[in-house]
Amino acid sequence: MKRQRRVPPSLTARTDLTPTLESVIAAARSHHPDVDADLLERAYAEASVWHAGQRRRSGDPHITHCLAVAAIVAELRMPPAVVCAALLHDVEDTACPPQRIADQLGHEVADLIAAVRTADVSAYPQAGKGTSLASGATTGPSWETAVLAIRLADRLHNMRTIAFVAQTKRLLKARETLDVFAPAASAAGLETVGRELQDLASAVLRPAIPSYVVTGRLLAVLALLLPSRQRARWQEEWSAELAALTTRRARTRFTLHVLLGAPRLSMTLRRPFRQARR
């Protein structure tokens, strides 16, 4: 029984529907026509067994994350063994016996999974320079690029669903994504992955609506206290002053004082004396 996925807020507005095993196989086949579907099916079966009952913070079964990561890796033109390793990249956190993956799916897949867990992504931007991950289809990716692809795909899906993670951890992950993962992706020639990581992380670190916009909206409401003919002028004048204030604190202070002075200003403007020029 499949649960309806809650779609997290995403800057890139991508419909983050969980891929199925079929779509993962199709993606792998589009870059590697001779793909052994049976291998991927067995990897999926293993992942389903060992992750059974586990759920993500979003409430989705953990296997949805395995599929999503495998789909990203397949789209990065990685060979089938790497896609299998992506399906099973979290299997070491389960009760799966250490030798089992090597026995069932071969040493390459098992070694990749082990390498993914120990890889230091921050070491990649230098090492990865010049070697383009994106061109992996023709020459076959190096061991390092295959490992990096899985790590990046893992982080990308985690960032797409980060809305469900607690605030503190979310900020830490976003910072690390911005400082380590996004540069590593770009250095490996994966501009689109790098850009999406950067966008997702930036959205976490910097709220979508800057505070001066909020204060600016408040000023627009304040201007309603003034005679209608004068509103636009004062609102514009205050906005210009707000834009010159650099700290949130200063802007809040400014707005608060304008609020306190608004009744008096309104009274002044309503006096039957000579109208202000212009």
Add this chain to the structure above:
Amino acid sequence: MGMPRMTLQTQLVLRALLEDPARQRYGLELCELAGLPSGTIYPILARLEQVGWLESSWEDPAVHEAEGRPRRRFYRIAQDGAEQAREALARTYRSRKQPLPGWVSAHPAAEGGAS
């Protein structure tokens, strides 16, 4: 035309503007010069403009566009405003009983009256 009430805050604003009468100032600048919060400054500026002592105008587009920010509203003492403002400020001094604030002058009468 009317007269603004010469409150202490109004005097501070006028003095700030009269320091360099030809110069245009924006509200936030006057807040700093006069040491007054934003909420106090704007009603005073509006009032002084009403009585014709000040004139205000929008900033030259060339300047704020070059600096990439919204245009400011500038204030300046009006031509005939400067004289009236100085006069009014002077009157506030004259109307006081003591030529200097009490804490400056050691006026024996003030001490006698307090006891």
